[in-house]
Amino acid sequence: MFYINKCCFLVLICFCIANITVKGQNANKAGIIGIVIDAETDYPIPLAGVAIDGTTKITCTDSQGKFFLATTGLSTILRVSCIGYETKIVTIYSTSSVVKIKLSPSSTSLNEIVIEAHKIKYRNKNNPAVSFIDSVVAHKGRNRNENFDFLQYEKYEKVQFALSNISAELKQKKSLKKIRFVFDNVDTTKQPGQEVIPFYIKETLSDFYYRKSPKSTNEIVKADKMVSFNGYLNNDGVTAYLNYLYQDINIYDNNVSFLTNQFLSPISNSSPIFYRYYLTDTVDIEETKCAKLFFAPRNKTDMLFQGYLFITLDGDYAVKKIEMEVNKNINLNWVKNVKIVQDFDNIQKQGWILSNDELSVNFGINQNGLGIFGQRSVLYKKHHINEPLTDNVFKTTSPRIEKVQKSDAYWEQNRLVQLSKTEKDIYTTMDSLQHIPAFKRTMNIIRIAFASFHDFGNFEIGPISTFYSYNQVEGSKLKFGGRTTTKFSKKINFDGHLAFGFKDEKFKYNIGTTYSFTPNSIYDFPVKSLRVNYQVNTEIPGQELYFMQEGSALMSLKRGLDDKLFYNKSFKIDYLNEFENHFSFSLGYNYTRQSQGGSINFNKVNYLSTDNSIPYINISEVNMSIRYAPHEQFYQGKLYREPVPNKYPIIQLKYTNGSKIIGNDYNYNRFKLSIYKRFYPSIIGYTSVIWEVEKTFGKVPFPLLNIHNANQTYVYQPTAYNQMNFLEFVSDKFTSLNVDHCFNGFIFNKIPLIKKLALREMVTFKVLYGGLSKSNNPEYQADLFKFPTDKNNNPTTFALGNTPYVEVGVGISNIFKFIRIDFVKRLTYLDNPDVSDFGVLMMFKFDI
Known part of the structure; x- marks a missing residue:
């Protein structure tokens, strides 16, 4: 439901019928040309409804208060109304008159009448x-x-959680007695x-710079202050995730x-397809008439906003203010x-430039x-427009967080609020x-x-999840590290582990x-290490987790035979x-003596002679790689960096x-290019694409x-072929495409009952095309x-x-809220032995 003034019911009717504006009329056409103004201020009144009484002919005034209404009668009775004003009945005696109509402000409450929106058939056509x-x-x-x-x-940003x-x-629980002082710091102003x-x-206090041509942006952090949970959380990672969670909202973007x-x-280019709009009032905001x-969304379950836009009536059609929220029916976790x-x-x-930005969740x-209240407040001050900036401004990078820690006195003097x-x-x-101590114990468990x-000060043991595993070659395997x-x-790190397989002993x-x-x-970050x-x-050939x-x-739980292993x-x-x-390069050297395990044998094709059985091969390699991930953000975990997705590519x-010169048994060169990119096709979710080529x-x-x-496990691997067996396919050249699309509930949200489960649908497509040259195929090379x-x-x-x-x-x-189940169908090479053409796999996935 939404609320409007009773006296302006005709304006609402206007939205659903027809609109004839002054600009679209021919001056020679018979009709009434007029202007509607405020009786007290003589200011023009935009968006006033003007109707011929007793008919369905109706229009609305433009941003200058002007209107045109076609009529052929010698006298015409007009009904003029607008929210915030008294309705006025005016009789016009000439079809060629230019009339001025004054409306008196109304003291009537906006809540006098309640109209249910679904009772009015909404149309885009002829809707003012x-x-x-x-x-x-258009503007x-x-x-x-x-x-x-x-x-x-200058930009001042404040993020809070409570x-x-x-x-x-x-508050009265005995287990919280020692930390009860936390409940003394109460805030009653947030909600x-x-x-x-x-x-x-x-x-965070920073300076932001923008240049149109060549297009460049840069934000230099001058000061940063936060509650730190050092030892438990990575501060850089927390900052990266908060930046991802609370990204700048540019209402002018699609x-x-x-x-x-x-x-x-x-106000996206396609917004009228997905949103309903209602002109409700004209208001003054800081002496600007809007x-x-x-x-509101046409479909309440789509990823859309609802609220109020305040648009300037000075001909610029600029956003002066926006207040919006999300519908409770959309598929958002934990919100x-x-x-x-x-x-x-x-x-x-x-x-018109953004001056204040408030987000509360x-x-x-x-x-x-029990919940968590999060708020992000941003103030923008000290604007400089069209003052030329040098290239050096855009080459400067923000210093690390610890280098922008400022004193309390600095903050007292420089905070914008x-x-x-x-x-x-x-x-x-x-x-x-x-x-x-109680808090420390809780954080350690988490x-x-x-x-x-598990942290013991100078040393930590783990990963605990790897202390036990099983495969068919090693049997039960215990590991400690x-x-x-x-x-x-900080400068030097030592690590190690010891493991024992009870089957291979x-x-x-x-x-x-x-x-x-x-x-x-x-x-x-940025790392510079040796x-x-x-x-x-041991290594399972073809398993990259x-x-x-x-x-x-x-x-450890796998389908089919799990008997292939390298030592x-x-x-x-x-x-x-x-x-x-976020450009990086690496250089490396690797020497590996690799021997056979399980069902793998290093036998040459003409293996009737025992001389053709090779106990191991020597692999001696030098490698180098370059990687570019513009605007990359991540959370630095204990084991690896967890990327924070964005729209920018990652190229490696x-x-x-x-x-043989450096000790390898063979001579070869290998090149591999991989590109990752996530696409965001608006309200229908997002698509992750990986393209690779290797020779x-x-x-x-x-x-x-x-x-x-x-x-071959039952845990879904986004980058693997989940119905392919270990060491099933080899090649010396290939290209591959991996597409994973998440609809974010776009389909399920429209199905009764199912939408209450807040499920999200996924589709995946993986294709691998390659081959094996005769020089590397043992069918043609007896010494392989x-x-x-x-x-x-x-x-x-x-092959x-x-x-x-x-x-x-x-x-x-x-x-x-955290489980994903995939149903995967294999379409080709179904005649290979011991293959599974269909599988059900699971993974844990946390999303908002």
Whole structure:
């Protein structure tokens, strides 16, 4: 429901019937030309409804208060109405008159009448509200900040989190007795009528620079202050994730990134297809006359906003203010409600620029339970428009967080708005909390559960998830390992593990060290490090895990035969150099003595002689790679970097050289190019695409060919072929395409009952096309290793032929908020032995 003034009911009718504007009329056509003005101020009144009484002929005034209404009668009775004014009946006695109609302001409450929107048939055609929003869209180019040649301003950002809906019983729990002082710092201003307990605050003061041609932007952080949970959370990672969660909302963009999802802007080029619009009032905001438009989704389950737009009536059709929220029916996890408010100012009379940005979100599992209130407030000041900027401004990078930590005195002097007492106390309260033993124990348990490491100060053990695993060759495998922490040293790190397989009765071990050439630890971006490692370990050929630890208990359960294994004795040395612009390169050397395991045998094709059985091969390689990931953000975890997705590509090129000169048994060169990109096709979700191409030059046996990434576990691997067996396909050249699209509930949200489950649908498509040259095919080369076979001497490894390997799938995610289940169908090479053409796999996936 929405509320309007009773006296302006005709205006609402106007929206659903026809609109004839002054600009569209021929001056010679018979009709009434007029202007509607305020009786007290003589200001023109835009969006007033003008109707011929007793007929369906109706129009609305334009931004200058003018109107044209075709008529042929000698006298015409007009009914003129507008929200906020008394309706007026006027008799016009000539069809050629230019009339001036004055409306008196009304004292009637806007809440006098309630009209249910579904009772009115909404149309875009001849709808003045849609015509008005079309004008706003048409003027976007001149109103957005990118229209300036140069722009700079100072930006102050404040992000806060607080506990909400805290019950009296929770506060009185005996287990919380030692931290009860946290509940003393109460804020009653964030949510009317409700207390919240702040526990996190982050402030950032920066300078922003923009240049139109060549297009360049840069934001230089001058000061940064936050509640730190050092030892438990990575501060850079927290910052990256908050930036992803609370991205800048540009209402002039067609798509708005919000809470990890893509929403269609209410003033996007296609917005009238998905939104309903209603002109409700004219208001003055800071002496600027604006039209107030209510907008709402046509389908309440789509990723769309609803709220009010305030558009200037000075001919610019610029957004002066916007207030919006999201509908409770859309598929957002953990979100109770949202409020977004943005204010724009006409700076130096040169253009409308965002001056204030407020975003508030209530997170929680259910509407009435304990929740988390998050708020992001941004102020923009000290604007400079079209003042030329040098190239050096855009080459400067922000210093690291620890280098922009400023004193309290600096913040008191430079904050664009002062903190309240409650906000100031967050820093001291959280610092005190982190010294409480009960809090430390709780955080350690959480860290073990999510990071799989247990901290003992200078040393930590883990990954705990890999302490037990199983495969058919090694049997049950116990493993124990650990590494030093930054408390031991930031510059140098030691790590290692020891493992034992109870079936093959062999020990495996690893020892390594990493040295940082920067003052920061080996985990802190940008990394500049050297790593040396020696290990005796096993390798499942073709298994490359996606953000999972090799040898974890979760990956032990597999389908089909799991009897192929390499035993490796390896020495590796790797140098990594990352740059602030997210370009990086690496150089490395690897020596591996690789021997056969399980059903794998290093037998040449003419293997009747025992001389043709090779116990091991020597692999000696140098490799180098370059990687470019513009605007990349990630959370630095204990095991690996967890990327924060964005719209920018990740490009990586790798070169590997094996040579007999450096101890390799073979001579070869290998090149590999991979490109990752995520696309955001507006409200229908997002698409992740990976394209790869690789070529090996030289004559090599199958262990040195490309063994394609397979998966025989029941855990879905996004980058693997989930119905391909380990070591099933090899090639010396290939190209592949991996497409994964998430609809974000776009389809399920329209199905009754199903939409209440908040499920999200996925589709996947993976294709691999490649081949094996005769020089690397043991069918033509008797001195190469025979491809592996089963116990009946049937081949289990194949070269890719003219037919590509293809598998497709559909999936359902957001089951219980964190489970994804995929149904994968293999379409080609179904005659290969022991293959599964259909599988059901699962993975854990947390999304908002």
